[in-house]
Each structure stands twice: as structure tokens, then as C-alpha cells.
Amino acid sequence: MTERPREERSTAATHHRELGLTDAEYDGIVEKLGREPNALELAVFSLMWSEHCAYKHSKKLLRSLPTEGTHLLMGPGENAGAVDVGDGLAVAFKVESHNHPSAVEPFQGAATGVGGILRDVFAVGARPIAVLDSLRFGELSSARSRFLLDGAVAGIGHYGNSIGVPTVGGEVYFEGPYEHNCLVNAMCLGLAPHDRLIRSAAAGLGNLVVLLGARTGRDGIGGASVLASAELDEGDSSKRPTVQIGDPFEEKRVMECCLELLDREVLISLQDLGAAGLSSSASEMASKGEVGLDLDVSLVPRREEGMEPFEVMISESQERMLCVIAPERMVELEEICDRWEVRATAIGAVTDSRHLRVLDGGEVVGDMPVDALVDECPLYDLAPAAPAEQFYPAPPRLLESEDPRDVLLALLDSANLSSRRPLFEQYDPLVGSRTVRRPQEADAAVLHLRDDGGSGAIAVSIDGNGRRVACDPYWGAVEAVLECAANLACVGAEPLGLTNCLNFGNPEKPHVAWQLTVAVRGLGDACRALGVPVVGGNVSLYNESGGGPIYPTPVVGMVGKLPDAALAAPAGFAREGDVIGFCGEFLAHLEGSELAKLQGEPLPTELPARDLEKTRAAHEAVRDAVRAGELSSAHDVAEGGLLVAIAESCLAGGIGATVDPWPDSNQLFWLFSECPGGGFVVSGPREAIDRLAERTALNVFGTVGGRTLRSADASVFEVSLEELGAATGSLAAAFP
Amino acid sequence: MRFGVVRFPGSCDEVDALQACRRFADAELLWHGDPELRGADAVVVPGGFSYGDYLRVGAIARFSPVMEAVAKFAAAGGTVLGICNGFQVLCEAGLLPGALLPNSGRRFLARQVDLEVVNADTRFTHEAGVGDRLSIPVKHGAGRYYAPEEMLDELDAHGQIILRYAPGHNPNGSLRDIAGVSNREGNVFGLMPHPEHAVDPLTGSRDGGLIFASLAREPAAA
Numbered sequence: 001m002t003e004r005p006r007e008e009r010s011t012a013a014t015h016h017r018e019l020g021l022t023d024a025e026y027d028g029i030v031e032k033l034g035r036e037p038n039a040l041e042l043a044v045f046s047l048m049w050s051e052h053c054a055y056k057h058s059k060k061l062l063r064s065l066p067t068e069g070t071h072l073l074m075g076p077g078e079n080a081g082a083v084d085v086g087d088g089l090a091v092a093f094k095v096e097s098h099n100h101p102s103a104v105e106p107f108q109g110a111a112t113g114v115g116g117i118l119r120d121v122f123a124v125g126a127r128p129i130a131v132l133d134s135l136r137f138g139e140l141s142s143a144r145s146r147f148l149l150d151g152a153v154a155g156i157g158h159y160g161n162s163i164g165v166p167t168v169g170g171e172v173y174f175e176g177p178y179e180h181n182c183l184v185n186a187m188c189l190g191l192a193p194h195d196r197l198i199r200s201a202a203a204g205l206g207n208l209v210v211l212l213g214a215r216t217g218r219d220g221i222g223g224a225s226v227l228a229s230a231e232l233d234e235g236d237s238s239k240r241p242t243v244q245i246g247d248p249f250e251e252k253r254v255m256e257c258c259l260e261l262l263d264r265e266v267l268i269s270l271q272d273l274g275a276a277g278l279s280s281s282a283s284e285m286a287s288k289g290e291v292g293l294d295l296d297v298s299l300v301p302r303r304e305e306g307m308e309p310f311e312v313m314i315s316e317s318q319e320r321m322l323c324v325i326a327p328e329r330m331v332e333l334e335e336i337c338d339r340w341e342v343r344a345t346a347i348g349a350v351t352d353s354r355h356l357r358v359l360d361g362g363e364v365v366g367d368m369p370v371d372a373l374v375d376e377c378p379l380y381d382l383a384p385a386a387p388a389e390q391f392y393p394a395p396p397r398l399l400e401s402e403d404p405r406d407v408l409l410a411l412l413d414s415a416n417l418s419s420r421r422p423l424f425e426q427y428d429p430l431v432g433s434r435t436v437r438r439p440q441e442a443d444a445a446v447l448h449l450r451d452d453g454g455s456g457a458i459a460v461s462i463d464g465n466g467r468r469v470a471c472d473p474y475w476g477a478v479e480a481v482l483e484c485a486a487n488l489a490c491v492g493a494e495p496l497g498l499t500n501c502l503n504f505g506n507p508e509k510p511h512v513a514w515q516l517t518v519a520v521r522g523l524g525d526a527c528r529a530l531g532v533p534v535v536g537g538n539v540s541l542y543n544e545s546g547g548g549p550i551y552p553t554p555v556v557g558m559v560g561k562l563p564d565a566a567l568a569a570p571a572g573f574a575r576e577g578d579v580i581g582f583c584g585e586f587l588a589h590l591e592g593s594e595l596a597k598l599q600g601e602p603l604p605t606e607l608p609a610r611d612l613e614k615t616r617a618a619h620e621a622v623r624d625a626v627r628a629g630e631l632s633s634a635h636d637v638a639e640g641g642l643l644v645a646i647a648e649s650c651l652a653g654g655i656g657a658t659v660d661p662w663p664d665s666n667q668l669f670w671l672f673s674e675c676p677g678g679g680f681v682v683s684g685p686r687e688a689i690d691r692l693a694e695r696t697a698l699n700v701f702g703t704v705g706g707r708t709l710r711s712a713d714a715s716v717f718e719v720s721l722e723e724l725g726a727a728t729g730s731l732a733a734a735f736p
Numbered sequence: 737m738r739f740g741v742v743r744f745p746g747s748c749d750e751v752d753a754l755q756a757c758r759r760f761a762d763a764e765l766l767w768h769g770d771p772e773l774r775g776a777d778a779v780v781v782p783g784g785f786s787y788g789d790y791l792r793v794g795a796i797a798r799f800s801p802v803m804e805a806v807a808k809f810a811a812a813g814g815t816v817l818g819i820c821n822g823f824q825v826l827c828e829a830g831l832l833p834g835a836l837l838p839n840s841g842r843r844f845l846a847r848q849v850d851l852e853v854v855n856a857d858t859r860f861t862h863e864a865g866v867g868d869r870l871s872i873p874v875k876h877g878a879g880r881y882y883a884p885e886e887m888l889d890e891l892d893a894h895g896q897i898i899l900r901y902a903p904g905h906n907p908n909g910s911l912r913d914i915a916g917v918s919n920r921e922g923n924v925f926g927l928m929p930h931p932e933h934a935v936d937p938l939t940g941s942r943d944g945g946l947i948f949a950s951l952a953r954e955p956a957a958a
Contacts, residue, residue, distance in 0.1 A: 157844050161875070162785045164748025249746050249788025339769075340746060426844050428875045430933045430940070431783075433752045448938065451755065566938055735843065 015039075018022065019046035025378060032372040036045035040310040040358060040366040046330055047276035047314055048283060051541055054377035057507040058539045061382070061520045066506060069533030071496045077288075078199055079123040079272060080190070081535020083497040083592050085561050089449060090125035091458055093500045095134070095187035095557045097540035101243045102184035106151025107158070107476050110184045111246040114159040115318055117188040119272035122255050123321065125198040125262045126190025129432055130447055132462045133161045133170040133186050134501070134555045145174065146734050148182045153735075154187065155246075157426040162248035163255070166435055167427030168445035169460065174415040175467055177392060180545030185501045185538075187462055187557040191449065196262055196714075200271040201288035202324045207268060208292055208334065209282070209348035213254040214319040216277075216312055217303030219244050250319040257340035266329050266336070273320040279313045279373075281322045282348075283356050287374035289324075292353030298361045299347045309360045315665070324350060384517045385510035390603050392551065396580030397600025401506040404643070404671055405717035411594055411640045411672070412647060412727040419651075419728040422735045434596030436565040440652065441572070443490035443636055448565040457565035459493035461558055466503075466551030471592040472607040473515045477554050477606075482615055482677025483638060484522040484558035485530055489619040490634040490680065491568035492626035493560030495530060497502065500537040500556050505549025507541050512670060516541075529612035530619075549724050562627065569626045569634040569682075576705040578632050578683040580657060582642060583672025584610060584618040586679035594639045601641040608675075615678055621695035622680050630688035632704075637679035641672035645681045646702070647709055647724050656706035656721060663711065739763035739951050740776025742806070742822070744797050748784030748933060753819065756932035759945065760952035771801035778815035778951050779806055781822030783875075783930060793836060793878045794824035803829055815859060815951060816924040820876050823916075832926045833891060834883035839876070840909025846875035848940065850902035851915050851929060855895045856875055858918060860925045862951040870899075870943035872929040874907050879928040881910035881917070888912055894920055899927055911946030 016026040019042065029037055029045050032079050037045060047053055055062065067075045073090050074082040080094035098113025113723060114131060121128050133156050138145040149172075160167045165188070173318050202209070261267050269289070271281045276297065286293045297312040307315075325333055330346065337344040351357070352562040356373060358366035401411050411417050424439040436457060437446035463483040469476030485495050500523060505512040543550045562568060572582075591604040625631050633653065637645040643659070662670040682692065683704050692698055702712075710718035739757035742763045743750045750765060757763035757780065766773060768786075773779060786797035797803060803825070810816045810831050818826035826832040839845055853861055853868040864870070883891065888911060891897050899916035906913045908928070916927025931944025 154843070161844055161877075162746075162748075162788070164784060247788070249785065249790070252748075252785075253745050253789075335900075418857060425846055428748075428844075428846050430846070430873055430875065430930070431748050431752065433933065433939060435939055 016042060017045065019043065020050055021046050025049060025239050028378060030725055032369060032376060038366065041312060041368055043310045043314050044279040044366065044368060046375045047279055053280055055539055057380050057382060057694065058502065058516065059543060061377050061517060064520060065524045065534040066210050066527050067533050069497060072533050072535060073194065074124065074197060076534065076536040080122040081497060081499060082124060082197055083535060083559060084459055085449065086456055088194055090126065090192050090197055091189055091559055092121050092192060093187065093189040093499055093557065094120050095185055095499045095555060095558055096120065096209050096538040097183065097185045097501050097503060099183050099503065099540050099543055102152055103182050104245045106148045107155040108243050108245055110152040110155030111159040112244045112318055113154055113184050114250050114273050115246045115248065117186045118163065118165060118251065118255065121188045121190035121322065122258055123200065123270050123272040125196040126192035127259055128188050128190045129434055130168045130445065130460065131165050131186060131190045132168060132460060132557065134462050134464060135172040135467065136178040136183035136553060137174050139176055140174050140734060142179060145179065147733055152184050153426055159246055159248045161428045163252045164431045166429050166431050168429055168435055168447065169439050169462060171462060172423065173466065174445045175234065175519050175551055176395065177548065177551045180416045180547045181205040181543040181550045182636045183503050183553060185555045187499065189460060189559065198262060198267065198270050199288065200267055200269050200285050202285040202291050202293060203289045204268060204326065204350055205352055207324050207326055207350045208330060208346045209295065209350065210325060211300060211325050211345050211347050212257065212321040212323060212337065214247065214250050214317055215301040215303040215318045215343065216315045218307065218311055218315060219317050221311060221315055226422050232730045238491060244316050244318050250602050253340045254319055254321060255343050257337055257342040260336050261333060264334050268324045268326065270321060270323045272603040273322060277313065277315045277635065283373040285322065285324065286370040287357060289541055292351040292355045292370060293348055294351055294357045294359060295348035296359040296361065299345055300344055301345055302370065307587055309358060313358060314395045328358035382507055382513035382517055383510055384514035386514045387511045391511055392603055394600055394602035395597050399598040404667055404669060405499050405719060407595065407668060407672060408643055408647060408719065409727045411644050412724065413730050414594060414598060415730060416594055417640050417644060418730040420731065422732045437491060437568055442570050443487040444493060446568040448566055456561055456563050459488050459491045459562055459568065461487035461559045462555060463487065464553055464555035466553035468592045468607060468676065469519055469554060470524065470551040471603045473518035474522040474554055475607040475610065476612060477519040478526040479676040480554055480556045481523060481526035481530065484556050485619055486636040486677040486680065488558060489623040490626065490636055491562060492623050494623065495532045495558050495560045495561040497535040498527060498532050498556060498558045498720050499535055500554055501538045503543055503550065503553040503555065504541050505544045512549055519552055519554050526612065530616055567627060567629045569631050571635040571649060572633055572650065573649045573657060573683050573704040574632040574653050578704040579700055580646065580687045580702040580704060581682045581689040581692060581698045582679060582701040582715050583692060583696050584679040585615040585697065586675045588669065588673035588675060590673050591670060593641065593672065595668065595672040606639060618696040621692060622682065625688065625692045630691065631682050631684040633683045635681045636677065637681060638676055641674050643671040649681055650709050650721060651724055651728065654721065655704060656708045657702055657704050658706065658710050658712055737761040737777050737778055739778050740766040740773050741782055742766045742768060742802055744786035744800060746785045746787050747782050749819065749845065749930065750782040750784065751843035753780050753932040756935045756948055759935055760948040766802055768800045768802045770951055771805050773809055774804050778817065779809060781825050782951045785909055786821055786825060787884045792830040794821060794828040797825045798829035799817065805874035807831060807889040807958040810924050813923050817860065819930055819932065820928055823928055824878065826924060826926045830885060831924050832917060833887055834881055834917060835879050837882050838878045839879040839880055844877040845907050846873065848873045849905040849907055849929065851899045852902050854900050855898045858898055860947055860950050861898055863946045863953065869902055870946065872931055872934040872944045873940060874929045876928055879908040879910065881914040883911065891917055896920065898925060
């Protein structure tokens with residue numbers, strides 16, 4: 001989409017441009033109000049009509065995603081989506097980005113990203129039981145990337161560890177295009193009985209609007225428009241004041257307090273305060289309830305003196321929630337809040353005006369139709385155009401050798417494949433006592449539910465390989481979904497729902513618009529093929545800088561359930577003498593692979609088409625074998641290909657393997673090809689492997705045992721477990 | 737036999753501890769603002785970040801009303817178990833010797849580690865044997881046990897060092913690999929590893945159960 005020429009306007013009439021509104025959008029606001037907005041109204045509109053809040057470049061696309069499913073309890077539009085996991089229990093979950101704040105101040109940016117997603121989940125009445133994260137940085141050779149990595153990991157740990165929610169999984173990739181725009185996406189899952197789930201619609205004339213939690217300060221003012229809806233550029237450290245500061249202790253009390261309020265059925269509705277603060281929360285609640293709200297900003301507890309009403313309305317101070325209650329329940333609410341030492345202040349009331357009216361004491365300082373704020377932001381059609389050639393440059397060539405042993409060790413040593421242990425060890429994976437499979441023990445994290453009366457367990461995985469989406473936005477996005485589903489299959493879980501975070505560049509540029517359009521189509525097709533609904537998510541656009549856009553990065557988080565947590569297969573080989581099977585719907589290719597990256601190969605412009613039905617059948621075959629307890633291990637063949645997957649299973653299990661001969665004419669193709677979400681390395685007794693072969697394509701590819709990973713003809717390669725372990729340790733150096 | 741598990745604002749592992757205790761005996765939560773222990777036979781001060789731990793780990797919690805009751809209970813010989821942040825709180829409160837400093841690696845660290853039982857002649861470890869190896873996770877940012885040399889010698893001499901990290905498993909730079917110590921009287925015990933996260937093979941190991949079993953099978957007054 002091209003920028004419209006700017007008409008001449010007086011300086012007084014161009015303030016909206018600094019707030020990120022176009023002249024046409026400003027004129028639309030004037031039309032809806034029937035007058036010029038005052039400064040407060042303009043500030044509120046500029047945030048509500050920002051990309052971050054209004055999804056104005058993505059909403060039309062998002063409507064094409066499937067949002068129906070047999071297990072779905074709450075779909076997109078609420079603070080988090082929720083699926084039924086049986087026994088009257090629901091799992092609510094969502095992934096959200098905090099990319100730009102993290103690029104400016106990684107520790108607080110990542111910490112408050114976790115804080116925000118936790119609030120989204122307990123806002124629907126679910127107790128958070130797990131956090132996962134998805135991180136992208138520039139290459140580790142860059143000092144700035146190491147700084148961002150260190151800060152973001154510490155920030156995630158600080159918030160999650162302190163609030164007592166385990167971090168059970170996650171992923172990180174290092175690629176040049178993220179150098180100036182790191183990605184920090186956080187996902188949270190919560191558990192609730194069905195009847196405790198609560199929506200955010202305000203209701204009941206005269207009911208009170210109560211602000212819970214932290215006092216309001218000037219932090220984060222304009223974050224949604226300044227940081228989240230524009231490209232970053234030089235001198236962004238000056239935007240540090242727009243990054244919020246997290247206080248996990250405050251949030252811990254607010255969380256426990258809200259959950260108790262919900263248990264005792266004190267609340268009518270609940271909403272977290274995130275981007276755009278009170279403005280967004282209040283207007284969303286009013287919009288969903290088809291009511292109006294009057295808010296008196298003079299009643300809002302302040303952290304600092306002299307704040308203007310507009311600042312109170314748009315502050316993004318953390319650890320705050322907004323609820324609606326009947327006036328007669330106020331005493332009970334105050335009792336519970338006192339007990340948890342949580343501030344509670346009635347700041348307004350529900351009206352039938354369908355307007356958000358802002359008062360400062362007796363004076364009306366803003367009056368805006370709720371529909372105009374929430375629903376009537378102009379939505380833009382993208383103007384997608386595929387670039388004539390691959391948009392991203394070839395990576396530098398780092399690997400010359402074609403010897404399989406050298407290639408294996410180089411791959412394990414590369415930042416994208418090395419052990420994530422130095423990150424995971426900074427997170428508490430255990431608190432809550434539900435974690436059955438910890439990070440790197442299995443392809444998906446597994447949490448049991450039985451303390452709440454359920455017999456089963458859930459599994460969760462998060463994935464998204466931006467480089468492959470850069471190669472082919474359609475098949476790359478499909479692969480992200482397949483990869484998650486394959487991870488779930490490895491622990492015997494059936495997918496129930498999916499959340500996504502679409503991290504892309506500036507959608508007003510045709511090639512980015514094309515990436516976004518095609519990737520969303522791929523996501524939708526993959527979800528439909530697997531029968532998995534999208535329960536909600538988040539869009540983060542304008543991830544660009546002087547260095548150009550990031551790799552288009554749809555991050556997918558998928559939740560599934562399994563009947564018996566004890567049977568969730570580990571990723572590691574477990575028994576001497578087990579047969580290794582290589583199975584699934586694996587279309588071997590090296591284009592876009594990690595090996596191709598190390599060899600400096602240019603990115604292709606397309607990836608092989610996949611057969612989604614056969615892939616789904618392969619997942620089901622592996623899932624059933626795992627559920628039957630027949631396999632000793634199951635691990636999907638992901639980055640690095642078959643031999644890397646086998647090496648990972650050796651390392652995770654602390655036991656070696658011998659692999660069978662392969663057609664030696666093209667050994668790198670055979671050993672290091674990739675096909676995300678398609679293939680599995682499984683191990684087990686011969687009979688079990690044979691039974692699995694009846695349901696999906698399977699090659700017996702070796703035997704578990706010994707202290708080395710070797711080819712049947714050991715002269716080709718033999719690597720000790722110690723050497724493999726040392727090769728995967730490169731990330732430790734990033735955390736001295 | 738009934739355990740009382742203290743809940744401070746900012747406690748994280750109190751429900752985990754409660755559930756672990758209930759595998760072996762009755763247990764209930766004790767609210768930090770209540771200055772009484774409701775007849776508990778043994779008190780558990782659990783892990784977490786009491787009061788946010790922004791000042792210094794455990795430094796605020798020691799002043800809470802429930803801790804006054806815990807101190808009196810301990811002075812009268814009552815059984816008190818401090819886990820992780822609870823250990824830090826008990827050190828701050830002067831109920832246990834020494835202090836817990838930031839990890840030598842300066843980072844929060846979560847890891848399954850092996851411990852060795854040094855003293856099995858205590859009300860916390862009598863179900864184990866000297867030299868037994870226990871697999872129990874640690875997860876903390878400030879777990880480096882520190883005390884002056886002469887105090888360490890005394891602890892050694894009086895059998896107050898109850899658990900050590902096994903060789904190669906010291907995760908935080910604790911002096912003499914100390915993972916858990918008791919007071920001289922042997923009725924107050926603190927450790928950095930989390931036995932409440934080691935009571936079920938499904939979620940890791942069951943080795944931590946030995947500590948709860950030891951307490952459950954011997955009356956606190958013994």
C-alpha cells in the first residue's frame with residue numbers, strides 16, 4: 001500500500017501523525033465523533049486504532065483461519081482461548097509477542113512479556129500452569145545478539161520463576177535478519193474447571209468497574225503505537241521509557257487474588273490491562289458487553305504526581321486488572337483484596353450509553369463511542385506482490401568439509417542445533433508439580449492434570465522456523481504446524497488447539513504483505529488438514545530496521561492431550577538392542593536446511609509440496625504406538641536431519657547407536673535432509689517397529705547400544721557420546 | 737501427625753510442599769499473617785520468593801507474624817523444615833547458622849542433582865542411611881551456603897551438616913558442598929534442594945520422600 005500524499009495542514013492539526021494516525025484515519029475519527037477530538041480522545045484513538053490493538057492490516061486475513069473444533073470452549077476474541085481436556089477441565093492458552101520492548105530493553109521487555117501473557121490467562125479464570133517461549137536473535141557471533149539473548153533469558157526466568165509458574169519448553173533460533181529485531185514470544189497455559197472460565201464482557205447497568213493491582217505511572221505510555229506499530233530505528237534507546245517495568249511479586253498477589261475472587265464468584269467479568277492500558281481494557285469490556293462505561297481518572301491510584309488524565313488512560317503500567325462487579329459484592333471483594341494486599345479501587349460504572357466517558361472528578365474530559373474505538377478502525381487490504389527473486393541474501397559459507405563426521409559435529413555445534421540446556425537451566429521447570437517431561441527430555445512438554453480430578457495429561461509444543469518461511473511462506477508455515485503436531489505425536493498426544501503469533505515486517509510493503517498473506521493461508525490449510533482450530537493469538541508487524549525485515553516468522557503453539565502421562569515417550573534412546581526406525585512421511589531435501597545454511601547456499605524460493613493427509617496419518621501411527629507403550633523413544637526429525645536426530649536421541653538417553661549403511665552415492669542428502677514435521681526416529685523392540693511399519697512408511701535404520709554413534713562400517717564415522725556432548729555445548733559460552 | 741506449611745505472599749512451592757506432606761501425613765497451609773501454628777506437629781517453610789525477595793532473600797519474611805510463632809515453636813524444640821527460600825528465611829531469622837549467597841555462577845539454576853546423606857541420625861533423615869545418594873532437584877538464584885571456617889568446623893563436629901552435594905554436583909559454590917544444615921539442637925533443618933519435588937517417579941524421583949517419611953514416622957516431640 002502506498003502512502004497517500006500528505007495534504008497541507010496546520011501544525012495543530014497534524015499532531016495525529018506523530019501518534020501514528022494517517023490523515024484519513026484522523027478524518028474518520030472526526031466524522032465518528034462529529035467534532036474534532038480533544039487531546040485525550042486523540043491519544044486514546046491513536047492507540048485503539050494502532051496496528052497492535054486494531055489489527056488493521058491483518059484482521060481480514062485472520063478471519064480465514066479455522067476457529068471451530070470439537071474441543072473448543074473459547075475461541076479468538078477473549079483474553080485467551082480455551083479447549084476441553086476432559087473431566088470437566090479446560091486448558092486456556094495463548095502466545096503473544098513482546099518483540100520491540102525486548103529489542104530496546106531485553107530484560108524488562110521479556111519479563112513483562114511473560115507478565116502480560118500470564119495475565120491474559122488468569123483473566124479468563126485459569127490458573128497458569130506453564131510458560132513456553134519462542135526467541136529469535138541475530139547470529140551468536142554478534143555481541144548485540146548475545147546481550148539480547150542474555151537479557152531476555154534472564155528476564156523470562158526472573159518473572160516466571162518468581163511468580164511460581166514453570167517454564168516447560170521453548171525454542172530459540174539465531175539468524176542474521178533478526179539482528180536488529182529480536183523476537184520474544186511467550187506462551188502461557190492455564191487450567192480451570194469449565195465453570196470457572198470467565199469472559200470479559202461488561203454487564204449490568206450501575207455495576208462497578210474496579211481497578212485491581214499496581215498503581216498507575218507514566219511507564220509504557222504509548223507503547224502500543226510507538227514501539228509495537230512502527231519500525232525500530234537508530235537511537236531507539238531513547239524509547240526506553242516506553243518499556244514497562246515488571247514486578248512479579250505484585251502480579252503473584254494479583255493473580256492469587258483474582259483466582260480467589262473467581263472461585264467465590266464475586267466477579268461478573270475480568271480483563272487484564274495490557275497494551276494501551278485502561279483505554280483498551282475498558283473499551284473492550286464495554287464493546288463485548290454492548291454497554292457503555294464511565295471512568296473517573298481522578299480515582300485511579302497514581303505512582304507519580306501530576307499525571308494528566310490522558311496519561312492515566314494510556315499508561316501501560318504492569319500488574320493491573322479491571323473487573324466488573326455488582327455494588328453489593330464490593331465489601332467481599334475488598335476483604336479478599338485486603339488479604340492478598342492487592343489495591344482495589346472502584347473507578348467507574350457500567351452505563352447504557354455505549355460510550356466510553358472519561359471523567360476527571362466532575363469534569364468530562366473525553367467521550368467516545370465504544371464501537372468507534374473497538375470496531376470501526378479502518379481495515380486495510382494488503383497489496384501483496386511476490387518478489388521476483390529471493391528477497392533474503394545467502395548466509396555466509398561456514399562449512400567446507402563433506403565428511404559425514406565433520407558435518408555432524410559442525411551441525412551439533414551450530415547455534416540453531418546446540419543444546420538448549422544453558423537456557424532451560426535458568427528457568428524453574430517444576431513448580432506446580434505437574435511436569436512429567438522436562439525441557440529436552442521429550443519432544444513436547446508433558447504436564448499431568450490428575451490433582452484436579454482428571455486422569456490424563458496435556459502436552460504442549462511451540463515452533464516456527466522463520467528461515468523456511470522465508471524460503472516459501474506457504475509450505476514454511478504449513479511446516480510450523482506439522483512440526484508442532486509431530487512433537488505432540490512423539491509423546492502420544494492428540495492436538496486440540498493452536499495459538500499463533502505472526503511476526504512479520506512492515507505489511508505496507510508488497511513483499512511483506514505477500515509473505516503474510518501466503519503464510520496465513522498455509523497456516524489455515526494445515527490446521528484444517530489436521531483438524532486443529534486456532535483458539536487465538538497475536539500479530540506483531542513492523543519488525544524491520546535499517547537492515548530490512550526479519551524472516552517472516554509465524555510461531556505456532558499447540559496443545560494436545562494424552563491419556564497416560566507415564567507413557568509419554570522420551571526423546572532419548574533407552575535400551576541396548578532396541579531397533580531404530582526412521583518413519584513417517586519424509587520428503588528428503590536439503591534446500592532450506594541447516595546444512596544448506598552452513599554451506600552458504602542461497603535460500604530457495606520454494607519448498608517441496610507436502611501430502612497433509614499422509615502426514616497426519618503418520619502422526620497418528622506414531623501417536624498410537626506411543627500410547628500403547630510400544631516404543632522406547634520417539635523423536636521427530638527436525639533441523640539437521642536424520643543423523644542429527646539420532647545423535648540427539650543418543651545424547652538424551654546417554655546411550656550410543658549403530659546406523660545401517662545408506663546409498664553412499666549421496667550420503668549428505670541421505671543423512672542431513674530435512675522435512676519438518678514429517679519424519680520420526682523411533683526405537684523399540686523389533687516387533688513394535690514392525691507393527692508401526694504396517695501403518696506408515698518405515699525404514700529400519702540401526703540399533704541402539706554402545707558408547708558411540710557409529711556407522712555399521714565404523715571407518716565411515718564413529719563419534720563418542722562425550723564428543724557429541726561437547727559438540728552441542730556451544731550455547732554455554734553465551735552465558736559466561 | 738500434622739504438617740503446617742507456611743504461605744507467605746510470594747511463596748511459590750507451598751502447594752507442592754503441602755501435597756508432598758499429604759503423601760505421608762495430614763497437612764494444612766498456615767497464613768503468614770496469623771501468629772499461630774494451629775497445632776501443627778512440624779512446620780515447613782517452603783520455597784518461593786517471599787515478599788518478592790527484592791531486598792535480600794528471606795530478609796522480609798522473618799518479620800512476619802507467623803515467623804514469630806515459628807521461632808517460639810523452634811525454641812521449644814518443635815520441628816521446622818526450611819526448603820530453598822524457607823532455608824534462606826530460617827537463616828535470616830537466626831534459627832539456622834550461616835547464610836545463603838548468590839550462586840557462584842551468578843544465575844538462577846534449575847538442575848536435578850545428587851546429594852549424599854551425611855547424618856542419618858536426625859528426625860529429618862532417619863529413614864535414610866549415611867552415604868545414601870538422593871536425586872533431588874535444585875532451583876534457586878542464591879543457594880551458595882556460607883559460614884566462617886570455624887563455624888563450618890563446628891557444624892561438622894556436631895553433625896549439623898546433614899546433606900552434601902555429591903562430588904561434581906555442587907551447583908552453586910556452597911562451602912564444603914553443604915546442601916542442608918540443622919541447628920545444634922537438631923530440630924530445625926534447612927536445605928536448598930527441593931524434596932517436595934522428588935516424591936513421585938512420574939515427575940522426577942521419589943528420593944525426597946525420605947525426608948517427609950522420616951518426619952511422619954517420628955513424632956515431633958521425640
